[in-house]
Amino acid sequence: MAAHYRTHDRLLVAVDCIIFGFDGQELKALLIKRGFEPAKGRWSLMGGFVKNNESVEAAASRILHSLTGLTDIYMEQIACFSKPTRDPGGRVISMAFFALIKIDDYPEELMEQHNSSWFALNKIPSLVFDHKQMLNEARTKLRVRASSHPVGFELLPKKFTLPQLQVLYEAIYETELDKRNFSRKIHSLNLLKKLSEKEKESSKRGAFYYVFDKKKYEKMNAQAVKFL
């Protein structure tokens, strides 16, 4: 590996992750209290620096793992934020990612340990730097993505009911959906397996559980399914 590019500037490259979770009612984002200067003590996205020997995706995975203990998190690039003055601590460009996790997979202990907390999207506190903008773009991107790819399931437990799925999509799109149309649409995709078991907590009658049939989805090698 020769060194041809000696004369050019080298920059600090960070990744910042918008981690979305769903509590059954609302979409939430995981934020942490910054533990170091500058802006120590303020709410911020989870982030870190990209190392010399890793891709930005690898950096994001590493950082997500260090916060949540999870691996194989669904993740997607949003955009590069690179205004020279965006971080008063130095010249840092940041690649923003959104990540989708099942909210229950993130253990409470770690929340205390890392000073992290879930915030409903309409109750986001002031954030450091350009993190609010990143979060807004993440939301937009999530909506776009969810409309053509089955990413919602990343936010739900393995087993979920149709009403739960509907509430999730209503949260993502910030709209109300008609349950008959929703049900028909979902079933027409043929991507769910109905279980015989029922969820009985939220109603007396109980709602059937479903699981997402990932294999089937991959088989139909659909780049994009018109989802909702």
Added chain:
Amino acid sequence: MAAHYRTHDRLLVAVDCIIFGFDGQELKALLIKRGFEPAKGRWSLMGGFVKNNESVEAAASRILHSLTGLTDIYMEQIACFSKPTRDPGGRVISMAFFALIKIDDYPEELMEQHNSSWFALNKIPSLVFDHKQMLNEARTKLRVRASSHPVGFELLPKKFTLPQLQVLYEAIYETELDKRNFSRKIHSLNLLKKLSEKEKESSKRGAFYYVFDKKKYEKMNAQAVKFL
């Protein structure tokens, strides 16, 4: 501006631009023969390094300007390419952009001067590094973008005819469109102003010129118009 992040790795950050043009028949991409090692003499996207005091967008604009002499080029981030081994010349992460220019605005002299050349998208030669992948993602992104935003006009002269516009969209989507449906769709958007002048080169009858009414579009502050 303190220096808080001293211990972290610094990386070379590049931008690479997929410059699209339209010659009235086909979509083309502007490529240049690399003038420096590594991979000197091979076809490549136009790129360069991001400087310490500029954003990636500013770097892309600067680089596009240096190649084409143009300013205010329509431009959009595609994705960050960052595999550690992607560039044998060193550890460089690259932000890919696509750019849309009017093909006639790029003067022939500059093509010789920079060893650049337009290539139809189905006749792209072998490219350095991961540039082919960047180009493919650019194409996808252009399609997505053009389906919901009026970006096609960036590729056409100020005055254009409906048949010209249709051929452009057929090139972007790689499909044939029905001219009656196309015409109705375009007119229903109410974003074109019909001129009284006609284009008479490509037919005896002549086709009316139109211009895109950018002000009107911005007034309807449409984030997204379902375009085609």
Added chain:
DNA sequence: GCAAAAGTGTTTTGTCTACACCCATGA
């Protein structure tokens, strides 16, 4: 027996697609 959520079909509306003929003009 009633409150509360689950589940299911039909009609209406609007959008997308397919399709064919006349028009204006230069050669």
Added chain:
DNA sequence: TCATGGGTGTAGACAAAACACTTTTGC
């Protein structure tokens, strides 16, 4: 006068939206 590309309307197919009642069961 004819060859060439420009311009226009309508009917059928399909998908999306609106809409209400019955079922189950714990209390």
